Amino acid sequence: MSRPRLAAIWLFGPALVFAASALVGVGLTLADDDAWGPVERRGAAVVRSETCARCHPDEHASWRRTYHRTMTQEAVGDAVLAPFAGESLDYLGFRATMDRGADGRPHLRIAATEAGEGEGEGEGATPLLDVDVVMTVGSHRYQQYLARIDRQGEGEVWRLPVAWHVGEGRWIHLNGAFLEPEGTIGAADDYLRHLSRWNDNCVFCHNTEPRPGARADGSFATEVGELGIACEACHGPAGAHVERHANPMRRILARAEVAAADGSIADPHALPPGRSSEICGRCHGNRIARDLAQVLREGDGFLPGEPLADVSRPIFADSAIGGVDGAPFAERFWPDGTPRLSAYEYQALLLSPCHQEGEGGGLGCGDCHSMHASEPSMQVRADRRGDAACRGCHDMSAIPATHGGHPQGVGCTDCHMPRITYGLVQGMISHRIASPDPGAWVGRDDQPDACTQCHVDRSRRWAAEAMARLDLRGSPPAADAEDEAESWASRALLDLYGGDPLQRVLAADALSRASATAPPRERMAWLVGALEDEYPAVRFAAGRAVAAVAEASGEAEVAATIARYDFLGAADGRLEVVDALRATLGPDPFADRPERRQRLLDSQERQLLWIGE
Amino acid sequence: MTAERHLRLSIAAVALFLAMGLWLEAMYGLRAEGWIDDPLRREFLRLGHSHGALLGLVNVALAWGIERLETPATWAGKIRLAAWLGALFVGVGFVAGGLTHGPTDPGPPILMVPAGALMTLTATVAVALVRPTDARPPAAD
Numbered sequence: 001m002s003r004p005r006l007a008a009i010w011l012f013g014p015a016l017v018f019a020a021s022a023l024v025g026v027g028l029t030l031a032d033d034d035a036w037g038p039v040e041r042r043g044a045a046v047v048r049s050e051t052c053a054r055c056h057p058d059e060h061a062s063w064r065r066t067y068h069r070t071m072t073q074e075a076v077g078d079a080v081l082a083p084f085a086g087e088s089l090d091y092l093g094f095r096a097t098m099d100r101g102a103d104g105r106p107h108l109r110i111a112a113t114e115a116g117e118g119e120g121e122g123e124g125a126t127p128l129l130d131v132d133v134v135m136t137v138g139s140h141r142y143q144q145y146l147a148r149i150d151r152q153g154e155g156e157v158w159r160l161p162v163a164w165h166v167g168e169g170r171w172i173h174l175n176g177a178f179l180e181p182e183g184t185i186g187a188a189d190d191y192l193r194h195l196s197r198w199n200d201n202c203v204f205c206h207n208t209e210p211r212p213g214a215r216a217d218g219s220f221a222t223e224v225g226e227l228g229i230a231c232e233a234c235h236g237p238a239g240a241h242v243e244r245h246a247n248p249m250r251r252i253l254a255r256a257e258v259a260a261a262d263g264s265i266a267d268p269h270a271l272p273p274g275r276s277s278e279i280c281g282r283c284h285g286n287r288i289a290r291d292l293a294q295v296l297r298e299g300d301g302f303l304p305g306e307p308l309a310d311v312s313r314p315i316f317a318d319s320a321i322g323g324v325d326g327a328p329f330a331e332r333f334w335p336d337g338t339p340r341l342s343a344y345e346y347q348a349l350l351l352s353p354c355h356q357e358g359e360g361g362g363l364g365c366g367d368c369h370s371m372h373a374s375e376p377s378m379q380v381r382a383d384r385r386g387d388a389a390c391r392g393c394h395d396m397s398a399i400p401a402t403h404g405g406h407p408q409g410v411g412c413t414d415c416h417m418p419r420i421t422y423g424l425v426q427g428m429i430s431h432r433i434a435s436p437d438p439g440a441w442v443g444r445d446d447q448p449d450a451c452t453q454c455h456v457d458r459s460r461r462w463a464a465e466a467m468a469r470l471d472l473r474g475s476p477p478a479a480d481a482e483d484e485a486e487s488w489a490s491r492a493l494l495d496l497y498g499g500d501p502l503q504r505v506l507a508a509d510a511l512s513r514a515s516a517t518a519p520p521r522e523r524m525a526w527l528v529g530a531l532e533d534e535y536p537a538v539r540f541a542a543g544r545a546v547a548a549v550a551e552a553s554g555e556a557e558v559a560a561t562i563a564r565y566d567f568l569g570a571a572d573g574r575l576e577v578v579d580a581l582r583a584t585l586g587p588d589p590f591a592d593r594p595e596r597r598q599r600l601l602d603s604q605e606r607q608l609l610w611i612g613e
Numbered sequence: 614m615t616a617e618r619h620l621r622l623s624i625a626a627v628a629l630f631l632a633m634g635l636w637l638e639a640m641y642g643l644r645a646e647g648w649i650d651d652p653l654r655r656e657f658l659r660l661g662h663s664h665g666a667l668l669g670l671v672n673v674a675l676a677w678g679i680e681r682l683e684t685p686a687t688w689a690g691k692i693r694l695a696a697w698l699g700a701l702f703v704g705v706g707f708v709a710g711g712l713t714h715g716p717t718d719p720g721p722p723i724l725m726v727p728a729g730a731l732m733t734l735t736a737t738v739a740v741a742l743v744r745p746t747d748a749r750p751p752a753a754d
Contacts, residue, residue, distance in 0.1 A: 007688045011695040011735050015728040022724045055717040058652055251718040 029249035039264040042303055045239030046209045046225030046232055055245065060231070062372040066379065068229035070139040071206045075106050079136050081143045082106070082164035082171070089162055089171040091568045093186035094128060096162045098171065106133035108145065108160055112186065128188055129160070129195075135227070137198075137206055140377065141424040142166055142177070146198050153218035157198040161191060165425070168544075176536035176568055177425050179501045179611040198222075200296050205283035205343075208233040214296035234268055234279050234371065236304040241265040266305030273364025277349060278308035280365040285346025286332075287312035288321060314347050331609060334420070334447040338432045340502055341611065342423020348431035354393070355433075363433075367392055387412050405470035410454075410515075418450035419509065422502050425540055427509035435473065439464030442477035445485065445494060445603075448503060452491035453510045457518035460491045488596055490518070493526050493589060496542075498600030500607035504530060505541040512545030520553035525585040531565065531578050534604075539567035539574070546581070557584055616676060619693035623672035626697070630665030630704055637662055657711025657719050665704025668733060672696050675740050683745040692743075696736035702729025 029035050049069075053060035063069060073079035082098060084106040089096045090113055097109045111127040131147035134157065138144055144163045150156050165172045174194035175183060183190025196202070199220040203210045209225030209232055225232055232238055241264035245251050254262070268276040281287075282302050289295040289312050301311045313319070317333035320326075334340050339348045346365075349355050354363040368389050370381045384392065390412045404415060413429060415436055421428040436450035438460045451463035458466075467474035485494055496507035508530055510516060511523045518526075527549070530542035543565045550558040558581065565577040582588070590597035614622075637658060640648040648655060675696050679689050706725030713720025 004687050004691075007691045007739070011691050011739060012732065014731040014735060015695075015699075018731055019724075019728050022728075026721070026724075245717075248718070251715060252721055252723060254715040254718070255713070255720070 025249045026253065029247060029253060035244065035247060035250045036262065039240045039244060039262070041236055041240055041264065041266075041305075044237040044241070047238045047242050048226045048232075049230045051242060052231045052238065055251075056231075059372050063231065066229075066371065066376050067138075067140040068233075068371065071137065071229050072202075072224075072227040073136050073139075074227065075133040075136050075145065079139075080106055080133070081136070081139060081166060082145075084133075087171060089173065089568070090570075091173045092175070092183055092191050094188075094191050096171070096173075098162070101132060106145065107131070108133060108147065108162065110161070110191075128191065131160070133160070135198075137202055138163075140166065141426070142172065144174070146202075152197075153215075153220065155199065155213070155220040155222060157222070159194065159196045159198055159202055161193070161195050172425075172540070173536070173568055176540050179422065179505070179535065179537055179609045181534055181608065181610075182536055204300060209237060209299065211299045212296050214293075229283075234266070234304055236266045238265055266303075268304070268366060271305060273355075273362055273367065275305065275307070276366050277346065277355075277364040279304045280369075281308055281314065281346030281349075284343060284365075286315045286343055288315055288319060314350070315344070316347060331611060335444075336447065338420070338430060338434075338447075340421055342421055342428055344421075345431040348421075352431070352433040363393065389413060390416075404472065405466075414454065414515075415450050418448070418453050420448050420450075420453065420506060422505055425537060427506045427541075436463075436467070437474045439467060439475040439477045443480075443483045443486070445483060445499065448491070448495060448506055448510075453506070454513070454515050454517060455490075456492035456507075456511055456516045456523065457490045459486050459489075461486060463491075485596070485599070488593075489589065492516075494600065496526060496530055497590070497597065498603035500604070501533075501535040501538055501609045502611075504533060504535070504538045504604075508538065508541035508545045512548040514552055520549050520555065521585055524549050524555070524558060524581070525587075526589055528578055528581045528585060529588055531567075531574060531581070535609075536567055543567050614690050614693040614697065616680060616689070616693070619697060620673065620676045622697055623669055623676055623700075625669075626672065626700055626704070627666055627669035630662055630669060633658075633662045633665065633708070653714050653717070653719070654711045657707050657714065657723075661704050661707030661709075661711065664707055665700065668700030668703055671733065671737070672700050675736060678740045682740065684740060684743050685745060685747055688739060688743045688747070692736045692739050695732040695739075699729040699731070699733030699736060702726065703733065704729075 049060060049063070070079065084098045084100050086097070086099045088098070093113055094110055095113045097111075099107050099109075101107045108129060108131055109127050110129040129147075129149075131149055133145045134148055135146040136143050137146060137159065142163045142165045145160045146157050147160055148156070149158045151158065161174050162171050163174055163177065164170075173191075175190070178194065180193065183193065199222045200212050200214060203212055203222060203224065206229070207224040207227055208230040211223045213221035213223060215221065225237070244262070244264050245254075266279070268279050271279075282300070282304075287308075289300060290310075294301065295311075302308060308314075315329050315332070317330050317337045318327050319329050321328060332339065332341050332344065337351060339345070349363070349365065352363065356362060368381060368384045369379045371379065374381050380389070387396070390396075404410065406415075416433050417429045417431065418436070419427040420430045438449040438451050441447060441449055442461050442464055449460060449463060451466070452458055452460055455463060461477055464474060464477045468476070485498065488494065489497075492507045492510050495503040496511070497504075499507060508527060511518070511527055516523060524546050527542045527546045530538055531546070533539050533542065543562060546562045546565075547559060549555075550562060561577060561580045561584065565574060567574070588597065590600070637648075639645075648658075675692065678684075679692060684692065702725040706722050706729060707719075710719030710721075710723030710726070713722060
């Protein structure tokens with residue numbers, strides 16, 4: 001071989017061979033139907049988030065920061081937020097002791113105290129529960145714990161009745177997290193009311209691609225694709241997607257628009273707002289399954305990107321289910337149909353004019369929230385915080401600066417998404433975006449309005465008249481709309497003392513906020529009345545509210561007193577704190593009108609709620 | 614390719630890819646859309662900028678080496694062409710691949726990079742191995 005030819009082959013040969021191979025690879029890939037044709041996603045394997053991270057490291061990293069990831073975890077290491085260092089919680093005649101076994105695994109033992117007269121009392125008696133914790137649920141507001149207990153069949157995992165409240169840094173009993181009356185001291189059934197089976201309850205919305213595996217004999221063979229809410233909860237099982245993109249030529253040739261349409265994976269951003277929101281609605285909107293038996297065997301059958309209605313229907317106030325008379329879910333909604341519990345955000349969105357009337361499918365969850373471009377708490381998009389949430393659609397320049405008649409600091413969502421939802425032991429904003437119309441509800445005491453949630457020292461009639469003064473759209477109060485109690489006190493105080501348990505929690509939350517218009521001492525004096533509430537959830541909210549107001553207003557004596565208050569503690573201990581606070585803050589607001597106080601208490605009695613989960 | 618042209622083009626490549634650095638800095642300073650919000654594009658444009666400039670310098674070194682080691686003309690011209698095209702393919706391949714990228718991977722121009730890398734590698738190895746005597750005809754027995 002001549003030297004010039006040898007030089008050319010040596011210098012350019014390898015590159016030419018590579019180029020030829022690459023061209024062949026490109027040609028074969030372009031001609032390969034499997035690389036570009038439709039893909040059957042249903043039934044595809046779950047590949048888990050670590051596989052997704054190989055190609056989508058940024059998305060994986062942003063997801064890892066979220067509370068979705070830590071929704072369910074193995075109970076090991078940092079996943080366990082509670083100390084489990086021998087703490088105890090006495091409640092309802094039982095003592096829960098949280099410690100660790102010899103292997104370091106968290107352990108829970110529940111036995112009757114001397115005050116209790118129920119099962120498992122006394123030394124040497126069989127404890128009510130004596131279990132190792134195997135998994136954790138939640139990590140943001142409070143963390144619940146799971147244990148393997150074969151109570152009714154093999155393979156069962158049960159949610160335990162005590163939880164660690166992250167913000168308060170204390171143990172709570174779940175009777176205090178849900179809106180239910182306290183129960184009887186020493187009654188094991190009342191104590192274990194929220195000992196619920198994970199396999200056919202929590203597993204669905206707290207894990208990725210769950211399969212309960214219910215068997216005819218009552219046992220379970222539960223499997224999950226991945227613990228927690230991982231990539232494939234929103235994007236669907238990614239086995240087919242990963243298989244297709246194992247070909248590097250396919251990846252190199254795939255432009256974004258082609259990839260979005262290739263059908264091997266669901267991309268919520270590429271879906272119309274309604275369809276995209278269904279992915280969130282799968283869990284943030286309680287549903288009724290079309291085929292419950294199938295769901296308990298195989299999972300809910302929902303494939304992100306396909307209609308949620310194919311497998312279920314969302315629960316609304318008037319939803320009915322076979323075998324149950326009337327509207328069994330009505331108490332989860334306000335009288336106007338607005339959801340009043342969390343995990344119904346999807347229904348609230350569907351009821352919002354912004355969703356119903358918006359262009360191009362209306363407002364969707366992704367217009368305000370992002371799984372990847374947001375702070376972990378609430379996951380509001382960085383470009384949609386505050387009033388920016390509305391600017392995406394509404395031309396703010398067309399809205400007069402005087403709109404609402406409020407000073408700066410009161411934002412769009414304060415009035416249009418008021419905090420009238422209960423969830424995770426606190427008040428939350430409503431996702432039914434609407435305009436306040438207090439005038440339409442004058443004379444009614446069954447639903448809070450946006451105005452009096454901040455104007456806690458005002459009546460609803462005052463709010464209705466203020467709307468007219470501020471030239472805001474609103475109904476004039478009906479001439480015959482009379483509520484005698486309306487003249488007794490502000491709407492918030494009437495709700496706190498005479499509303500149903502949910503109204504009472506929301507009123508306590510409203511009174512705790514810095515934006516509340518009444519003086520701090522007055523608000524605290526009102527709140528003291530709710531420290532004796534029959535519902536532990538209300539007592540929790542009221543105690544937290546007093547502490548928040550005391551701290552914000554520098555009331556050191558009140559702060560020191562309320563620090564001794566235990567909403568789950570024995571009644572005499574709570575009363576001692578109440579008496580001390582009354583001595584500092586003054587008497588009950590209805591002290592000189594006991595008949596009014598009694599009438600409000602009667603109103604409470606008539607409005608018992610039993611809202612579990 | 615002549616020695617002078619190789620040297621000039623090599624320095625020009627260094628200048629080109631250094632200038633690209635200014636462009637990238639400016640985009641960063643101006644928070645240019647499609648740059649700030651696109652990590653994959655940013656990564657590949659940076660790779661193009663750094664590889665292009667570095668391989669331009671490698672070409673300058675090779676130009677000096679060819680002269681210093683008296684690489685025979687039958688090899689020298691082709692080495693210069695391979696080395697310079699290699700630098701260009703690598704730099705431009707990264708940049709164009711980043712500008713045309715898909716959801717997770719660079720666009721098709723990225724295929725220029727391995728070809729360019731192979732040419733750069735073979736050129737560098739040739740400068741190291743080819744001796745001045747390799748140009749002479751084989752001695753008659």
